[in-house]
Amino acid sequence: MGRVFSGVQPTGNIHLGNYLGAIKQFVDLQDENDCIYCIVDLHAITVEQDPKELREHILDVAALYLAVGIDPKKSIVFVQSKVPQHAELGWLLTCYSYTGELSRMTQFKDKGKGRESVPTGLFMYPTLMAADILLYDTEIVPVGIDQKQHIEITRDLCNRINNKYGEVFVEPDGRFLKEGAKIMALDDPTKKMSKSAANELSKIGLLDDDAKIKKAIMKATTDSEGIVKYDMDNKPGISNLINIYTAFSDLSVEEIEKKYDGVGYGQFKKDLVEVLINGLKPIREKFHEIRNSDELISVLDDGAKRAEAIATEVLKRAYNKIGLGY
Numbered sequence: 585m586g587r588v589f590s591g592v593q594p595t596g597n598i599h600l601g602n603y604l605g606a607i608k609q610f611v612d613l614q615d616e617n618d619c620i621y622c623i624v625d626l627h628a629i630t631v632e633q634d635p636k637e638l639r640e641h642i643l644d645v646a647a648l649y650l651a652v653g654i655d656p657k658k659s660i661v662f663v664q665s666k667v668p669q670h671a672e673l674g675w676l677l678t679c680y681s682y683t684g685e686l687s688r689m690t691q692f693k694d695k696g697k698g699r700e701s702v703p704t705g706l707f708m709y710p711t712l713m714a715a716d717i718l719l720y721d722t723e724i725v726p727v728g729i730d731q732k733q734h735i736e737i738t739r740d741l742c743n744r745i746n747n748k749y750g751e752v753f754v755e756p757d758g759r760f761l762k763e764g765a766k767i768m769a770l771d772d773p774t775k776k777m778s779k780s781a782a783n784e785l786s787k788i789g790l791l792d793d794d795a796k797i798k799k800a801i802m803k804a805t806t807d808s809e810g811i812v813k814y815d816m817d818n819k820p821g822i823s824n825l826i827n828i829y830t831a832f833s834d835l836s837v838e839e840i841e842k843k844y845d846g847v848g849y850g851q852f853k854k855d856l857v858e859v860l861i862n863g864l865k866p867i868r869e870k871f872h873e874i875r876n877s878d879e880l881i882s883v884l885d886d887g888a889k890r891a892e893a894i895a896t897e898v899l900k901r902a903y904n905k906i907g908l909g910y
């Protein structure tokens with residue numbers, strides 16, 4: 585039994601990349617582990633947000649967590665800003681981080697590209713994320729591969745502080761899936777599927793309707809060979825679709841290749857549409873059932889209380905070791 589922590593930003597409709605890279609693992613891990621899943625709203629404000637939409641998106645992600653199968657009886661589900669220790673430990677870790685390492689973060693470089701001045705929150709994003717993780721003595725962090733660098737800096741901060749003060753934090757490890765770790769954009773399989781992409785057909789949201797799912801898959805970029813074969817380097821488009829197919833069916837990559845041997849992309853895509861529509865329908869139905877329920881709020885209230893109880897102890901340990909307070 586290990587302590588698991590992960591988080592998702594409340595920015596819009598959660599897409600297949602978020603689901604297959606991270607959230608599906610959340611569900612798989614909860615039977616054997618002690619899991620804590622967060623909606624990281626403090627991270628969301630590192631870019632501009634509309635207050636009304638932000639509130640809606642927080643509850644959307646919370647409802648999606650439950651809709652995909654996170655069970656609040658097994659896992660803690662809560663909203664980051666409801667547990668003030670995140671911001672407190674975030675500050676503490678900021679004091680032990682260096683501008684050099686923070687400016688090497690690829691996510692920061694991407695988001696700040698071409699701007700003379702960048703919001704400080706965007707720069708400090710990784711120290712707040714490290715706080716999220718270290719605050720719960722986390723051992724396992726299930727995430728997509730795009731978060732690898734953030735996990736590394738979390739480990740560095742953990743070791744830096746432990747080396748200085750003795751055992752303060754538990755050293756966490758990332759958990760990345762082999763096949764879903766990076767789901768690519770449907771219109772351009774050299775880029776990752778991203779919430780911020782302008783082309784709606786580049787991504788499929790868990791709440792998208794059947795017509796949108798069909799359109800995005802049928803228009804997805806492949807290649808001119810017409811051979812359904814997994815080869816991420818040379819055939820990234822079809823390989824990405826095979827990753828999605830295998831995640832939503834009980835067929836392995838090899839079984840899919842065999843099934844479509846000599847059949848071509850048209851039939852493969854039509855079947856994938858069906859597999860996806862069938863896979864996402866129950867999630868959508870469950871989402872609508874709980875999104876506006878009192879149950880959702882009480883799950884979040886209860887989750888925040890339970891999370892805060894753990895966070896308080898860990899933060900106290902850190903303050904004592906460092907000599908803060910009196």
Ligand code: TYM
Nearest residue numbers: 590591592593601602605606713727728765766767776777
């Ligand atoms: P966020 O909200 O951007 O994404 C949520 C999760 O989805 C994964 N992901 C993907 N996986 C595969 N293919 C993709 N195309 C894809 N796009 C996104 C992400 O890797 C992530 O696991 N920094 C985090 C949020 C965070 C966090 C944390 C995570 C804040 N504190 C503490 C873990 C632990 C983020 O921006 O995720």
